[in-house]
Amino acid sequence: MTVEEIIKPENLTYKKSPLLTDAPMHYCPGCSHGTVHKILAEVLEDLNAQENSIGITPVGCSVLLYNYIDIDWIEAAHGRAPAVATAAKRLYPNKHIFAYQGDGDLAAIGTGEIIHTCNRGDNVTIIFINNGIYGMTGGQMAPTTLLGMPTATTPYGRDPKLNGYPFKVSEIMAQLPGTGYVTRQAVHTPGAVRQARKALKKAFEKAYAGKGTSFIEIVATCSSGWKLSPVDSNKWMTENMFPFYPLGDLKDVE
């Protein structure tokens, strides 16, 4: 069988989404952002939303997300993406509006904005990347850092007496009457990626249908921040993050 025969369109089982640009991603090996970007591009493609969507990028490692997916973007100030998304959605109610935020952006500096956006029930999708650490600034403690976990600002491990407790954001968002869909996913295995992709598509569809705010948390790895190899990061996440941040739907309003 020749190469030409193998690459016939009828044999094609997988291809890169045309919404993903050719820009080389700046992420570290083992980082979850690239995988989440990929499924985000695929979902936007599935929904035929390229011409009809506006994404909001955060401050943090994914600040340059706009380089990788070929749609219109707004880069927000640190923590304020939900407020920016709220305005865009109120002014363009028939577009897909979503924000992509990390744990420092969403759960520390942006706590006010995320709670009030979810409580108002603005029909936007929030993608929350929770890797329990500040990646871009060099591995400091995040609100979601687990107890005992060492970071640059908790070198002896997170001590609740000094640093308080890890913050279960999705559980809080699920309690708010404005959210229509709250789910926690991961992208560490092909099966998990498929499931996260399905959940992400559902999140977009429900927000677009006016069911309230869709909140999708992705428990993610940060190999550089955790100072573990990509393989060990997945193992550490499975053993330590998942017991505290269990995967699955927390709320799904019809």
Next chain:
Amino acid sequence: MRELRLMKGNEVIAEAAIRSGCDAYFGYPITPQSEVMETLMELRPWEATGMVVLQAESETASINMVYGGASCGKRCMTSSSSPGISLMAEGISYLAGAELPALIVNVSRGGPGLGTIQPSQADYFQATKGGGHGDYHLIVLAPAAVQEMHDFVFLGFDLAFKYRNPVMILADGVIGQMMEKVELAPQRPRWTDEEVVQLNGSWAVTGKKNRDRHIITSVELDSLKFENFNKKLVEKYAKVREQEVRYEETLCDDAEYLIVAYGTSARIGQKAMELLRTEGIKAGLFRPITLYPFPEKELAARSKQLKGILTVELSAGQMIEDVKLSVGHQLHVEHYGRMGGMIYTPNEITDAFKKMINR
């Protein structure tokens, strides 16, 4: 037919916002300007024009909502008072850095800190010299009458979109709370989504359709590129200084001395000037209408015939720095002010004026 009404300055901001074709107002209550949002909520413009009015959870959220709406190419505004404007400073810097048009109204009160809810003009530095981080300027309009509160909403939006730069109306608690006769402009229709694409489609996020994607951002990690962007802003502000200076002179032609004052102080200063004229003192009133760009050339030209200037401000003396920069140090320039929410009477100003003359 002319539509005349007796209205409060804050109410006029709301009425003018609707009539100017504003797409969205985002705000947070703070005295002495809460009537702006209250009036909007009472008028329910979403039913008539489709304008969005939203009470946000904080001034931080308000200004970032303005940022989001402005990114969409729409006419968006907020209003607040001094402490709230301080909270918005980061967002205002982002608006300037992303070259977004927006209208911000500051009905200022006395500071620093929580200060007082009484009127003050102590936010001049914040409005004209920055307030947020980085090399940027707002275009700053200073209304001295309720009519100008109305007119400057229209002018503010027009300048904001002309230069793709945030514009501030710097009022104070007196203008916000005072009632005066105002002539309302007819309703200017809001832009349709098609018109937004037509007018602002070269930069706004409207959905990537038949063009490259648009990215509204103020981040640039390449220093040389970012220096060039800053140079572009410098050129923009030079153009603003060239083309947008606005000011008003009253009895300045034969004046030997000037009162220089803006906003509420110009109103009180005008009465003081009239009193001085009855005593045979040749006093004139010079009122900057744009605080940035400051009418420096115009004041410098006028200063050639003068023996002295009294700047009158409800502050410790802030605009006086721009006055001195404009006229140079040869001419005697003195400040008279009240602070902390206190307001001068015309007689206090004439007393200070006479002392200045005798020095």
